[in-house]
Amino acid sequence: MTTRSISAAGSLRIAKAFLRAREVSILIVILVVFGATTIYNHSFADPLSVQQLLVGASVMMMLAVGETLVIITRNVDLSIGSVLGLSAYVVGDLFAHNPNLNILLAILAGTGVGLFCGIVNGAIVTVVRVPSLVVTLGTLYVIRGIDAIVVNGLQINPSSIPSSFINLGYETIIGIPWIFIIATVLVLIVGYAMRTFRPARDLYAIGSDPAAALLAGIPARRRVFFTFVLSGAIAGFAGALWLAEFATVSSVAGLGYELLVVAAVVVGGVAIFGGSGTVLGAALGAILLNTINQALVAARISAFWDEALAGALLITAIAFDRYVFLRRERALRVRLAARVNQ
Amino acid sequence: MGEAGSDRQPGNLGQQISAQPPASVPDEAPLLVLEHVTKWFGAVHALSDGSIELRAGEVHALVGENGAGKSTLVKILAGVHKPDSGRITLDGKTLTLHGPAEAGAVGIAVIYQEPTLFPDISVAENVFIGRQPLRSGRRINWPAMNEVVNEVLDRLGVHLDVSTLARGLSVADQQIVEIAKALSFSARVIIMDEPTAALSNAEVERLFEVIEALRAQGAAVLFISHRLADVFRTCQRVTVMRDGRFVMSDAIGNLTVESIIRAMVGRDISTLYPKTEGEPGAEVLRVEHLTREGVFTDVSFSVRAGEIVALSGLMGAGRSEVARAIFGIDDRDAGKVTVNGATIPRRSPTASMAAGVGFVPEDRRQQGLVMDMAIDHNIALASLSRLSNRRIIRRSAESKLAADWAVRLRLKYGRLKDSANTLSGGNQQKTVLAKWLARQPSLLIVDEPTRGIDVGTKAEVHRLLDEVAHQGVAVLMISSELPEVLGMADRVLVLREGRIAAEFSKEEADEASIMRAATSQLVRGAARQ
Numbered sequence: 081m082t083t084r085s086i087s088a089a090g091s092l093r094i095a096k097a098f099l100r101a102r103e104v105s106i107l108i109v110i111l112v113v114f115g116a117t118t119i120y121n122h123s124f125a126d127p128l129s130v131q132q133l134l135v136g137a138s139v140m141m142m143l144a145v146g147e148t149l150v151i152i153t154r155n156v157d158l159s160i161g162s163v164l165g166l167s168a169y170v171v172g173d174l175f176a177h178n179p180n181l182n183i184l185l186a187i188l189a190g191t192g193v194g195l196f197c198g199i200v201n202g203a204i205v206t207v208v209r210v211p212s213l214v215v216t217l218g219t220l221y222v223i224r225g226i227d228a229i230v231v232n233g234l235q236i237n238p239s240s241i242p243s244s245f246i247n248l249g250y251e252t253i254i255g256i257p258w259i260f261i262i263a264t265v266l267v268l269i270v271g272y273a274m275r276t277f278r279p280a281r282d283l284y285a286i287g288s289d290p291a292a293a294l295l296a297g298i299p300a301r302r303r304v305f306f307t308f309v310l311s312g313a314i315a316g317f318a319g320a321l322w323l324a325e326f327a328t329v330s331s332v333a334g335l336g337y338e339l340l341v342v343a344a345v346v347v348g349g350v351a352i353f354g355g356s357g358t359v360l361g362a363a364l365g366a367i368l369l370n371t372i373n374q375a376l377v378a379a380r381i382s383a384f385w386d387e388a389l390a391g392a393l394l395i396t397a398i399a400f401d402r403y404v405f406l407r408r409e410r411a412l413r414v415r416l417a418a419r420v421n422q
Numbered sequence: 423m424g425e426a427g428s429d430r431q432p433g434n435l436g437q438q439i440s441a442q443p444p445a446s447v448p449d450e451a452p453l454l455v456l457e458h459v460t461k462w463f464g465a466v467h468a469l470s471d472g473s474i475e476l477r478a479g480e481v482h483a484l485v486g487e488n489g490a491g492k493s494t495l496v497k498i499l500a501g502v503h504k505p506d507s508g509r510i511t512l513d514g515k516t517l518t519l520h521g522p523a524e525a526g527a528v529g530i531a532v533i534y535q536e537p538t539l540f541p542d543i544s545v546a547e548n549v550f551i552g553r554q555p556l557r558s559g560r561r562i563n564w565p566a567m568n569e570v571v572n573e574v575l576d577r578l579g580v581h582l583d584v585s586t587l588a589r590g591l592s593v594a595d596q597q598i599v600e601i602a603k604a605l606s607f608s609a610r611v612i613i614m615d616e617p618t619a620a621l622s623n624a625e626v627e628r629l630f631e632v633i634e635a636l637r638a639q640g641a642a643v644l645f646i647s648h649r650l651a652d653v654f655r656t657c658q659r660v661t662v663m664r665d666g667r668f669v670m671s672d673a674i675g676n677l678t679v680e681s682i683i684r685a686m687v688g689r690d691i692s693t694l695y696p697k698t699e700g701e702p703g704a705e706v707l708r709v710e711h712l713t714r715e716g717v718f719t720d721v722s723f724s725v726r727a728g729e730i731v732a733l734s735g736l737m738g739a740g741r742s743e744v745a746r747a748i749f750g751i752d753d754r755d756a757g758k759v760t761v762n763g764a765t766i767p768r769r770s771p772t773a774s775m776a777a778g779v780g781f782v783p784e785d786r787r788q789q790g791l792v793m794d795m796a797i798d799h800n801i802a803l804a805s806l807s808r809l810s811n812r813r814i815i816r817r818s819a820e821s822k823l824a825a826d827w828a829v830r831l832r833l834k835y836g837r838l839k840d841s842a843n844t845l846s847g848g849n850q851q852k853t854v855l856a857k858w859l860a861r862q863p864s865l866l867i868v869d870e871p872t873r874g875i876d877v878g879t880k881a882e883v884h885r886l887l888d889e890v891a892h893q894g895v896a897v898l899m900i901s902s903e904l905p906e907v908l909g910m911a912d913r914v915l916v917l918r919e920g921r922i923a924a925e926f927s928k929e930e931a932d933e934a935s936i937m938r939a940a941t942s943q944l945v946r947g948a949a950r951q
Contacts, residue, residue: 264673276561278554281543285551288540295502297523298552355542408590 102349102357104366110371117174117375124378131252134260135325137370139164141343142318143261144348144362145270148310151345153304154287154354155212159201160315161337162223167193167319168329169227172236175245183245187320194316195309197223202308206301211309224331231331238327249325251344259321266314271359279303287354343394345370352398369393450787451514453478453642454499454530456612459508467492468639473668474510474661476611476642481633483653483674484646486663487686487904493535493665499644500532501525514671523552534740535616536683538944541589546571548588549603572604576910578632579800594625601632612636613644618652619738630656639741648736648941650679663685680934685905687933695909697888702912705729706896707865709748712757717743721757724863725896730887732901732911735940740920742784742901745867748898749781750774766937767848775804782851784869784900790854796823801856807859827856831886848879849942855886864888869900884910906931916940934943 118125142161152155167190174181174189197219204215238246249256274280284295286300293300323329348365350357372393373386452475459472469491476482488490497503499510501519510517512528519525528786528905538546546568547554553836555570557563571584581599582591597617604612621867640714645657653660654674658885663670663686669685707725712718718740725731733741746752748759751772759766761777772951774781783789791800801824802809811820824838831852836844843852851871858866871887872880891897901907907914914931916924916939924939 160796278552278556278560278562281547281554281562282552284543285540288542289538292540294537295500295522295532295534297526299522351542355540 096131096236099144102361103364105360106348106368110364110368113375115373117378121378121380124375129374129378131255131257133374133384134373135249135257136374137367138257138259138263138338139318139322139325140341140366140370141336141363142266142321144344144366145383146314147341147360148346148348148350148357148359148362149270149274149283149307150212150311151342151350151352152283152287152354152357153300153307153341155205155282155304155307156342157201157212157214157311158338158342159197159218159223159310159314160311160341161225161250161334162220163194163315164322164334164337165329165331166223166227166230167191167199167316168323168333169231169236169331171320171323172228172241172329175242176236176240178238179242179366181242183242183248186245187317189398190320191317194319195313197316198312202305202314203306206305215256224276224335228331233331235326235330236323241323243329246327247324249327257313259325266317267359267363271348282409283307284355284398287351288356297403324393340369340390341366342392347393347397349397351401428896440552443588447536450709453513455509455511456495456499457511459498459505460494461498461503467666469498469505470666471668472498472505472663472666475646476644477670478642479637479640480658481637481643481645481656482885483657483660483687484644485648485653485660485682487902488841490663490686491666492663494616494666496534496613496644496646498531499528499530500615501523501610516622526607528936529610530613531607531609531698532613533597533600533604533609533615533617535619537590537593537600538597539591539599542587544662545582545588545591545599546584548599549574549606557920561796570601572930575603575607577635578602578687579628584888594621594629597629598620598632604635609641611642611644613646615646616648617645618649624819626652650682650941653682655695683934683937687937688834695906697730697870697884697910698892700728700892702729703894705764707748707851707898708758708760709744710758710760712744712747712759713755714743714752715755716746717752718747720918720919721920721922722921723915723925725898727864727894727896728891729912730891730897730899730910731875732907733898733917734904734914734936735917735923737902739917741917742869743920745869745898745900745916748774749779749867751781767873775861778861778864780804780861780863781864782854782858782868782871784873786847786850786854789813790857791850793843794841796839797835797842797845797853798835800853801860804857805860823860824856828858831856831859832882847877848875848883850878851875851883852886855883858916859890863896865896867898868904870902871899872903872906873900875896904936907931907936909935 088125088327114124121131128310143164147157147160170193171186171190172341176187199218201212204210204219205212237341248262251258253261268341273281282298282303283292285296287304290300307402319334322333326333344365345362346365348357348361348363350362369390372389376386376389424873444694455474456474458470459469461469463471470490472495474482474484474495484492484495494503498505501522501524504519508518510529511609516527519528539549541937543551549571550567554562555566557566568584575582575584575598578598578601580595582595582598588596591599601612618627621629628856630652633645636643657674659671659673660677661683662669662682664686703726705724706727709724710722721744722732733744735741743752747754747789748766750766750769750773753769761774761779764777766777766779767773771781784862787793794805802820806815806822809816821838827833828835828838833856834846834849842850845853855868855871868887872883875883887897887899899907899910901910903911908931911931912928914926914928914936915922916926918937918940924935926935
């Protein structure tokens with residue numbers, strides 16, 4: 081928001097604000113990781129390798145968009161990994177039984193599965209008023225359980241999925257993978273909406289100060305319900321595309337994704353206690369985590385380091401935010417004291 | 423700018439209200455009337471007769487002691503609470519509010535004591551949250567919104583960057599943003615709850631100019647303040663409340679500081695306070711130049727064994743904060759605390775406890791008790807090391823200790839194994855007291871020991887504090903109730919804006935002198951030159 085500053089402020093201020101924006105610093109970190117890895121292993125910058133990088137980040141980017149909406153309202157959705165898994169299997173199963181199924185219809189079906197899960201989450205959080213951490217931890221297991229029952233030990237094989245659908249995960253246009261274009265369009269649309277529409281702005285207010293939101297007459301429960309529905313729908317949508325990417329699905333699809341996504345979102349500058357952050361930052365956070373993951377592979381460092389690094393990055397991001405916050409609070413208190421004593 | 427900018431122009435406040443008679447005409451029809459409004463919170467009767475009459479073009483002061491029901495009245499006008507009975511009329515029509523949004527829609531704006539801005543969004547958006555100016559496709563028109571807010575701030579004579587986040591704003595600037603919000607609503611009734619409490623003199627001046635401008639434009643301003651000097655400067659009429667009731671209302675010209683204070687406190691000190699005389703012993707607590715920047719400054723005093731010292735003052739004067747810093751919950755920036763000659767390190771409640779300090783916090787439900795834990799465990803909680811053998815708690819000793827104290831404090835309970843939730847407010851407080859008394863402290867700090875407690879239990883708590891003092895414990899009591907302060911304390915310290923403003927012996931202390939020291943209209947008036 082700082083980059084929207086008025087013209088009078090001068091270009092220096094705009095430049096400073098630009099550098100302070102989380103999105104820019106993450107982009108820089110991504111480029112540094114990318115550059116350093118390329119120096120070590122030149123094939124990391126090959127077009128095919130970059131494409132692979134973008135494909136790998138796409139599903140995580142989409143999930144990060146939904147999760148961002150929820151976290152901005154000071155809630156969390158831990159069920160997205162399970163929703164993705166269920167949706168991926170349902171879409172795969174539909175293809176297995178109807179080989180000529182329209183691709184759009186299949187994606188719509190996956191989205192519908194997620195939408196339904198989101199409605200359940202949102203209803204329990206806002207109507208029964210159980211903390212979302214508990215609710216979605218519960219639905220994480222419930223949905224995974226339903227998934228296991230539906231899958232029943234089977235597996236959908238690439239042979240039963242139409243190649244036109246799998247192409248979504250592989251084909252490129254002017255060198256850019258389709259799935260990455262879809263994820264980017266989603267990020268841009270939701271990012272634009274978050275800046276532009278009143279209900280979206282309400283989400284920031286709710287997360288920023290729930291009590292004040294009440295005093296301002298914001299329909300907080302309706303808004304929060306809506307974010308869970310959207311998060312679920314996006315996870316369902318991402319589930320369909322996950323199937324396009326991997327072409328095979330069992331009952332463990334998307335297992336553990338929720339925590340990676342929360343980490344990506346927080347690294348991307350979305351405050352874990354709500355109120356601030358952008359969809360674009362969260363998506364870049366997802367790309368960063370995926371880039372690190374791929375870089376470790378390219379640098380032939382054990383994959384065990386991957387999760388440790390992701391965790392360390394998360395803690396660094398949060399500790400840094402907290403440090404900046406405390407310093408600002410302290411400065412404010414001193415300024416107030418100076419004013420009272422004047 | 424487009425259409426959105428012009429139809430949301432907040433500058434129409436003047437035109438809209440110009441239909442009303444000009445401000446100088448006396449005895450015009452009231453704009454907003456509250457008649458005999460009551461409100462219960464559970465068993466607490468927060469408001470038993472809320473009545474007030476606001477006219478267009480006046481600044482109306484609402485004064486009263488802490489707990490007189492002012493804030494409840496404000497929240498009813500703001501649509502936050504629904505009254506249990508009584509009547510509100512606006513323009514002669516009965517008004518029923520279903521929530522804060524409706525209050526805003528009918529033109530009532532509230533500026534709370536604690537500003538209620540959203541720290542993470544911009545100044546301009548804070549003004550317009552939920553009703554941002556739109557352009558085609560229901561999209562927010564950011565340039566128009568920023569421009570409108572800029573105009574409003576210009577009219578208030580304030581220069582703020584409307585696109586910065588609200589987080590960094592000073593309290594004064596936050597209040598200005600709240601006022602801008604009220605203006606953008608075209609509010610006809612503007613309620614300000616203690617607006618000057620956190621402001622410097624220059625900022626208070628600016629606020630008064632704004633209030634005068636609002637009044638001249640025909641708005642009705644309800645000005646709630648403890649600072650009588652401010653009341654005399656800005657207000658035309660005054661309404662006094664006491665114990666949840668309307669006491670009187672009159673034009674400022676017919677009143678004096680003395681007559682208002684008399685109306686605020688005028689009641690008999692009941693026989694609730696069984697304080698007996700005793701000879702104070704050696705000094706137990708010594709506080710020297712204690713400072714926490716922006717909260718309190720250079721606070722020095724001592725408490726002797728067998729003495730009850732009351733820390734009095736208005737809400738927000740820093741009383742609880744001083745107590746928390748002494749006990750070590752909050753950090754301090756400068757100063758020294760000594761208990762029985764030993765220096766207490768900062769930020770260490772453990773060290774304070776080891777030195778013999780007990781602390782009964784203001785909010786017993788949140789901080790004093792573990793509500794879901796059994797009564798006996800709660801009582802024993804601060805004595806566990808004494809009840810343990812090689813770090814294993816001896817349950818029998820724990821039960822015995824709890825049973826002993828329950829008898830000594832005449833605790834009314836079902837079983838000691840029931841959770842603290844099951845106790846009444848007064849008995850919860852006794853349980854917290856028992857927890858600390860079981861440690862045999864040499865200094866007991868009690869913060870609002872009888873808030874929200876029924877009269878009978880209140881007297882018991884007072885008797886208990888007296889008894890404790892008699893046994894040679896030094897007691898530091900924080901209380902907002904003047905009768906309690908006067909009835910219990912051997913000495914009274916009055917805090918004002920984080921500094922000790924006055925000290926009274928039991929003989930010197932009376933309600934009027936404490937209120938005067940706490941509000942101190944003289945000092946502020948002089949400083950404002």
